[in-house]
Amino acid sequence: xxxxxxxxxxxxxxxxxxxxxxxxxxxxxxxxxxxxxxxxxxxxxxxxxxxxxxxxxxxxxxxxxxxxxxxxxxxxxxxxxxxxxxxxxxxxxxxxxxxxxxxxxxxxxxxxxxxxxxxxxxxxxxxxxxxxxxxxxxxxxxxxxxxxxxxxxxxxxxxxxxxxxxxxxxxxxxxxxxxxxxxxxxxxxxxxxxxxxxxxxxxxxxxxxxxxxxxxxxxxxxxxxxxxxxxxxxxxxxxxxxxxxxxxxxxxxxxxxxxxxxxxxxxxxxxxxxxxxxxxxxxxxxxxxxxx
Amino acid sequence: xxxxxxxxxxxxxxxxxxxxxxxxxxxxxxxxxxxxxxxxxxxxxxxxxxxxxxxxxxxxxxxxxxxxxxxxxxxxxxxxxxxxxxxxxxxxxxxxxxxxxxxxxxxxxxxxxxxxxxxxxxxxxxxxxxxxxxxxxxxxxxxxxxxxxxxxxxxxxxxxxxxxxxxxxxxxxxxxxxxxxxxxxxxxxxxxxxxxxxxxxxxxxxxxxxxxxxxxxxxxxxxxxxxxxxxxxxxxxxxxxxxxxxxxxxxxxxxxxxxxxxxxxxxxxxxx
Numbered sequence: 267x268x269x270x271x272x273x274x275x276x277x278x279x280x281x282x283x284x285x286x287x288x289x290x291x292x293x294x295x296x297x298x299x300x301x302x303x304x305x306x307x308x309x310x311x312x313x314x315x316x317x318x319x320x321x322x323x324x325x326x327x328x329x330x331x332x333x334x335x336x337x338x339x340x341x342x343x344x345x346x347x348x349x350x351x352x353x354x355x356x357x358x359x360x361x362x363x364x365x366x367x368x369x370x371x372x373x374x375x376x377x378x379x380x381x382x383x384x385x386x387x388x389x390x391x392x393x394x395x396x397x398x399x400x401x402x403x404x405x406x407x408x409x410x411x412x413x414x415x416x417x418x419x420x421x422x423x424x425x426x427x428x429x430x431x432x433x434x435x436x437x438x439x440x441x442x443x444x445x446x447x448x449x450x451x452x453x454x455x456x457x458x459x460x461x462x463x464x465x466x467x468x469x470x471x472x473x474x475x476x477x478x479x480x481x482x483x484x485x486x487x488x489x490x491x492x493x494x495x496x497x498x499x500x501x502x503x504x505x506x507x508x509x510x511x512x513x514x515x516x517x518x519x520x521x522x523x524x525x526x527x528x529x530x531x532x533x534x535x536x537x538x539x540x541x542x543x544x545x546x547x548x549x550x551x552x553x554x555x556x557x558x
Numbered sequence: 559x560x561x562x563x564x565x566x567x568x569x570x571x572x573x574x575x576x577x578x579x580x581x582x583x584x585x586x587x588x589x590x591x592x593x594x595x596x597x598x599x600x601x602x603x604x605x606x607x608x609x610x611x612x613x614x615x616x617x618x619x620x621x622x623x624x625x626x627x628x629x630x631x632x633x634x635x636x637x638x639x640x641x642x643x644x645x646x647x648x649x650x651x652x653x654x655x656x657x658x659x660x661x662x663x664x665x666x667x668x669x670x671x672x673x674x675x676x677x678x679x680x681x682x683x684x685x686x687x688x689x690x691x692x693x694x695x696x697x698x699x700x701x702x703x704x705x706x707x708x709x710x711x712x713x714x715x716x717x718x719x720x721x722x723x724x725x726x727x728x729x730x731x732x733x734x735x736x737x738x739x740x741x742x743x744x745x746x747x748x749x750x751x752x753x754x755x756x757x758x759x760x761x762x763x764x765x766x767x768x769x770x771x772x773x774x775x776x777x778x779x780x781x782x783x784x785x786x787x788x789x790x791x792x793x794x795x796x797x798x799x800x801x802x803x804x805x806x807x808x809x810x811x812x813x814x815x816x817x818x819x820x821x822x823x824x825x826x827x828x829x830x
Contacts, residue, residue, distance in 0.1 A: 273661065276742065280657035281669075284650035284713060292676055292710040295684070295691035302690055361572065368569035382822065387576055389814045391771045393791045394807040398579035400799060401586065406596045408582060441576060470561070492678065499680030502773055506795060516682045523686055523778065533690065536683045543680060 303533035313529055321534035340518070344538060347515040350429060350504075351497035354436040355490045358444040361437065362489070366449040381449065388442040396506045399435050400426065403507070427509030435507040436497045443496070444489040451485025484554070491550050499539045515539060580811065587804035595801040605805035629806070632790035636770055639701060639786060643708045644766040650709070651716025651765075652758050656750070659724040660732070673718070676711035684711060685778035692779060699781025707779045708769050715768065716761035723757025763821045767814065 306318040323329030325340045369380040387395065402408045405422035413419050425431055455478065463473040501516025508514070515535060522532030587606070591599030611626040658669050676684070688707045692699060731753070735745040773788040780789060787810070794803055 277657055277661045280653040284654050291706050295687035298691050298694055299687040364568050365572040368565045386818060389767050389818055391810050393788050394810055397807055398583045401582055402579060495678055499682045501682055519682055536686055539680055540683055
């Protein structure tokens with residue numbers, strides 16, 4: 267057997283099983299979901315294998331039959347999810363950027379330890395981290411006790427079950443997602459360039475805007491994208507910290523599958539989330555390509 | 559105050575923001591106050607005793623025997639799932655990473671791009687897609703469906719971790735080994751495997767921890783009777799905030815820290 271053919275055999279041996287596995291159990295389900303989004307929901311849960319575009323019509327505006335009617339609330343919930351995810355990205359960017367800068371200027375040994383400290387909570391169970399915020403934000407919680415103790419308010423402030431709680435919760439659980447790409451970009455900053463900028467008489471702010479910010483932009487974009495995506499479709503955070511009041515698209519999808527039992531409509535909603543994610547990723551790659 | 563000092567001060571505040579909530583849970587787990595769990599009323603281990611089904615002074619002790627059994631069941635399910643999932647995805651992820659990094663073939667760039675997909679796919683989308691898939695092909699929801707479902711995205715995590723390690727290692731070493739007459743199997747065992755072993759181990763630990771913690775995807779494909787630990791706790795949370803959740807959370811924290819410490823220890827050993 268020639269060397270070339272033997273190599274080919276090795277390659278197939280490595281690729282074969284995992285490729286098959288992912289084709290069947292990753293791409294297969296996504297494909298079936300796509301099909302479901304165009305099927306008719308059965309009257310008692312389940313699904314009729316009849317083509318229908320009304321699942322999208324209910325969301326986007328053209329459905330007006332007896333069972334399937336357009337309701338602007340779905341678009342409103344989707345827009346609300348986009349807004350909450352956007353605000354989450356913004357707050358976590360503002361929180362993480364200075365922190366990443368701080369750590370990138372440490373001694374190497376200390377730096378590794380600091381990164382370890384920042385990423386460690388990522389491994390702490392999500393549900394535990396959210397529970398911690400319930401303890402802090404609830405009416406009898408830590409924050410209200412502190413505020414009332416300081417005499418800032420006489421009655422407990424309603425923090426829990428608000429947009430604020432959801433944004434705070436998502437910011438908190440996605441910190442490593444934002445921090446690591448930012449840190450990666452900031453660590454690579456060329457100190458000589460910054461010094462040159464100062465030498466040429468630029469102020470701190472000018473140096474930040476003209477040198478530091480453009481150089482770290484890939485980290486900002488990368489961190490924002492991978493924070494935005496899980497925030498957009500999230501339904502655990504709003505269901506723990508948002509109560510019934512803060513409904514996001516993820517909660518709506520979950521309802522279609524577990525209480526309303528309208529799988530085709532739930533699939534259509536999921537396609538909407540997927541479409542938003544794909545648009546975002548395409549924009550990111552275009553942006554990156556335009557740069558180089 | 560200089561900018562540098564200000565930055566350090568901010569950094570400490572940042573770390574406080576990251577750790578204070580978690581520490582709070584640990585502290586409250588020792589709170590003896592049974593009426594209002596948010597007001598400190600002395601130290602107790604009762605909540606831990608309760609989790610382990612031991613006798614406590616708490617009034618409704620009897621009701622906890624049942625919940626303890628459920629908790630143990632959830633822990634057992636989570637461990638079985640996490641072990642199987644992490645092994646499966648480590649084998650698949652490592653194989654793919656090796657193929658893409660060490661062989662030249664036309665589809666390699668496509669693999670590299672597509673392997674990102676499972677990681678960035680919103681988990682709720684993957685969760686419902688898997689649910690529809692399993693129901694449509696007539697597969698009963700069980701521990702097996704959880705293992706398959708979680709592996710679909712954990713393969714990617716291992717792939718990325720091992721690929722990073724492969725990118726750092728020098729392919730010249732492998733070429734040299736082949737030039738010196740080593741068989742591909744020998745080269746793999748003596749050169750490739752030792753260099754990427756830390757990456758494989760990290761990928762495995764990562765997959766294990768993420769699997770233990772996965773809530774969304776598991777939630778959709780677990781079916782009834784296969785409650786994992788995160789789903790169990792989520793259910794408890796939805797029925798009301800109870801003090802023993804603090805104790806369970808603290809134990810989970812301890813477990814996670816233990817695994818992270820093992821990972822770090824192994825990494826430090828590799829460097830020396």
